[in-house]
Amino acid sequence: MSAAGLPSFSTSRFREEREADWIAFDLLLTRLEKRGAKALTSEELLELPILYRATLSSLSIARATSLDKALLDHLEALSIRGYFLVYGVRETRWSRTRRFFLYDWPAAVRAVWKETIIIALVIVLGALTSYSLVAHNPEWYFNFVDEGMSGGRDPRATVEFLQSTIGHGKAAAADKEEDALHIFAAFLFTHNSGVSIMSFALGFAFGVPTMMLEYYQGISLGAMVAVFAGKGLGFDFGGWLFIHGTTELFAAALSGAAGLRIGTAVVFPGARGRLEAASIAGRTAGKVMVGVILMLLVAGLLEGFGRQLITDTLLRYGIGTLMLLFWLAYYYIPRREDVA
């Protein structure tokens, strides 16, 4: 070394003493990131926190005493990677999934029960509005339902045609190919999921767009009901709706409720900071939304297959009621939460 003499601390010596630990830690982390906890033996798993702490302490010492930028950057990046792995992965994907279905999902849905009731009322209000308007003056129908969407199911249609669209007439069997069923189901599922995600995502704007979207859903529902009921097909149409509708409308109400939860958290954060309130609400709502998408998948299957294959109105009502009871029981029957 130079004439200035050996400094009492030298980066080189510090590095020599500890470098082996860092390299070992780096190797373990890389394997853990690539293949998960299974890649490590139990000794290696025990070694992981020790090496992690050694690296953190190296970082602290290096920050206070060393000016080697490359060394500091390396230790910093290594510690950050280590932190997120050591404190991140504690559960396997399987146990996470299990916990989600058994506890987290129903608990999140229970947590938004107030919002669910509000959204359900909004949908019902929408349906009643359009129903009473269309029932008095059928011309209103064309303001509510897009012609492309209704596919001829409007007040001008004949009873026979309407009957055929809900699977009771001769025409139904004729123009439905086998193929059309699952295309229809897939389309409905992706379309409805899109709408639900929107009504959730719009929630943060104080929940107003969410309510509008849900109200609009109610509007088109009520208008349709009014048309069919006007021709004396109310009961049959009810069955046509009911078989998948209980699942689908429940899911729609939950997605709106999830959005509303975020909206209210932003407006009324309570004792917490606004950001914190929003993020807590966001997490609950996120869980609800995963459930909503699964529900919509079920509804899409019921709608695409069940409804086309089962034409008996009473059976349709029966399945719809069973589904509703199933969801209600799954969500709202209290259970002992074991701490997983």
Next chain:
Amino acid sequence: MTAAANARARTATARKIRQFVTPEGVDLQLRIASAGLRFGALITDLIIISAALLLFTLFMIWVGVAGGKGIAVTIWMLGFFLLRTFWFIGFELGSRAATPGKRLMGIRVVARDGGRLTADAVVARNLIRELELFLPLMMLGNGTAEDTVSGWIVVAGVVWSLTLSLFLLFNRDRMRMGDLIAGTWVVMAQRVKLDSDIATAQDAQAMQFSDAELAVYGIFELQELERVLRTKDARAMREVADTIRAKIGRPVAEEDDVFLLSYYRQLKARLERGLLLGKRREDKYASE
């Protein structure tokens, strides 16, 4: 560079650094990812998704031709939906908490409160993406498709949805709407290889510098010098060596790399000694 510019550069980087204290009491000093990196990551992901979708479409067309057209269309629709909705969620649930695009840019998602990143947070932040990404596109699409909507309404819609999309430019922490709601951050997480220690190797022809000659620079200059030495670019080394020689009044007498390496080692030793005594000299403008 002037003192003010130096200071400004340092506060700019400091503004991006967030305290993140581990349970062991060490501050990891996470750096918030820049909007540019995140945009790059998004574009990369979108490109990969489109490519995957193209391959998938071709495959499904092949399946459709081979028979079972309806099945092919169904699977295509579900596949498209899954890809669009769960690409981000699926990857961010992994141990790297990053999509391929994010990984490429060296960034990752973390929970803002320092806890672990939960699945619901990942789901929430990515479902909101639907709003930020597709709403402006939808608004534009609707506007051009339907003549009935007046031009101003379209403009208003696009502007409104753009403010959602560009939300991250308007806050210090570069949070998207989705980050805000899920309580997450996107931070730098690139791997850094441990470079060889350039201060160790003994050198017979090492030059000696006096204390006064070493006293002209601080930590900022030292680390710039380290960067130049590590990149090993002859032209940059010549420039830096000439600057230092002029500053300390030495004639050009030896190879640039020998000169710079010797100077670096002795300056580093001197500054590190200062650190041990509790003296941290940020740059050449700071007093001893």
